Amino acid sequence: MTVYVLETNADGSGLDILKPGKLKKILVTDDLSSYSLDPWYACIDKTNVIDFDTFYKGVSHNHWPHGQPTCVISNSDKHILEAVALSEHLRLPSPDKEIFCLYMSKLQLRINSILIGLPVPYFAQCNTVEALLWASEMLTFPVVIKPAFKGDSIAATICYDSEDVMVVAQAAFSGKEPQCLLVEEFISGPSYTAELLIDHAGEISLLGFTNHERNLLGEFLTLAYTFPVSVEKKYSAQLLEYVSRLHAKETSLLLNVEFIIDLKTDSVVVMDINPRVGEGMLSRMISENLGVNIFDIFIDVWMQKKPTLPLLRNAEVMSHFFLFTEKVGHFEFDQSRLEMNGLSSIYHQQQYVADADAVLKNNYVLFPLISLLIKCPSSQLAHDIKSFLISYLRSRFFFKEK
Ligand SMILES: Nc1ncnc2c1ncn2[C@@H]1O[C@H](COP(=O)(O)OP(=O)(O)O)[C@@H](O)[C@H]1O
Ligand SMILES: [Mg+2]
Secondary structure (H helix, E strand, O other): OEEEEEOOOOOOOOHHHHOOOOOEEEEEOOOHHHHOOOOOHHHOOHHHEEOHHHHHHHHHHOOOOOOOEEEEEOOOOOOHHHHHHHHHHOOOOOOOHHHHHHHOEHHHHHHHHHHOOOOOOOEEEEOOHHHHHHHHHHHOOOEEEEEOEOOOOOOOEEEOOHHHHHHHHHHHHOOOOOOOEEEEEOOOOOEEEEEEEEOOOOOEEEEEEEEEEEOOOOEOOEEEEEEEEOOOHHHHHHHHHHHHHHOOOOOOEEEEEEEEEEOOOOEEEEEEEEOOOOOOOHHHHHHHHHOOOHHHHHHHHHOOOOOOOOOOOOOOEEEEEEEEOOOOOEEOOOHHHHHHOOOOOEEEEEEEOOOHHHHOHHHOOOOOEEEEEEEEOOHHHHHHHHHHHHHHHHHHOOEEOO
16 A cells, blocks of 8 residues: 655655655655755655656556555656556546646646636747747736746746846747747736645635745745735635636546736636645645645545545644845854744744755755744734844844855
8 A cells, every 4th residue: 555656846845745644655756866955855764765767667567565556646747647647557546637638738727717707817829939029029018938838848937028038938948849838918916825625526625825925026936925824705715616617527636726816807817726735835834734744635635535634723824935145154043042032933944055046946046045934823923923033033143154
């Protein structure tokens, strides 16, 4: 009874999927070091990690030294379709593969939304630099450029003029593989994600909302996110209605839905639907609040079983944010000094100094940063503690030049 996990997240996070649960879990990866910045990297049992070759040999020879598979799953955009195909091949339960055609393609998601009358940003599909430049002018700046299919070359990037478009186009079209990009109007408004569970009957359970504070320069760099936060009832109802109309299949699934509350139209616009758990620290934040490992729920739902959702949740709110620093060097950080000042909410802190570019590799962060995960009784307090910590750390601590 073993769950084979074909990678967790594209950004090298999510090792909490391996936390012991009802089932034994084996991580399949060719590059364990890509997870080296995950907080639990040092704690994982390396005997529970195998490479893809070993895994494929298991598939072709039905030889499973780590145990017969009971489930093949992935939480990575690059491997999720493979996990579904292999589940079918091995006759293991998984969500209906057709639903992934909708959720793994932003183009398909936009088309299906239009067909049933749901709001989508104005967009164009482009395969060449010329088409991209022309469409950007037509849509009026700023525009957002992103791959039409998940897992492709570039991250969603905001462009303010045709020079920005050229930079993105060159990066996107420099490889040998043909690229299909979407260029779309910029929707102005606060950005959220919702973690949803959909069962066979199409019933949706909302696990919670996360707000995302993003930098609106270049790639949408996340500065801070907090789970759970509240979202006004009318928007929450719009979102659930949106997803239930799109999800036309009788298949159970866990979804991470990215949406914006469009300030111009005062309505919810769904940007992206990920058929998996959110990336970064989000899985830990959700698990901490639910009191159960969100990945165990993901596995149950993937296997088309009814998950056991906790009746009682922890009251704590979790917030993960980054402190960007100006200097390279080691940041003096003394948890006990903060505790003396009454700040015991820091749950996890990590600093990335010289290697900052490896932290958020998709975002090309080349400056030092400190990652802080805090836990406290309310989202308002999380917000206040974050502001306080930023000024407190700036004023009290200093950087040691290397
Ligand atoms: N057209 C847009 N207008 C405003 N914000 C956007 C737009 N497209 C993307 N974003 C922001 O960037 C985030 C990531 O976009 P997404 O389409 O999911 O790209 P990717 O999955 O490649 O990161 C969204 O959640 C949203 O906050
Ligand atoms: Mg996305």
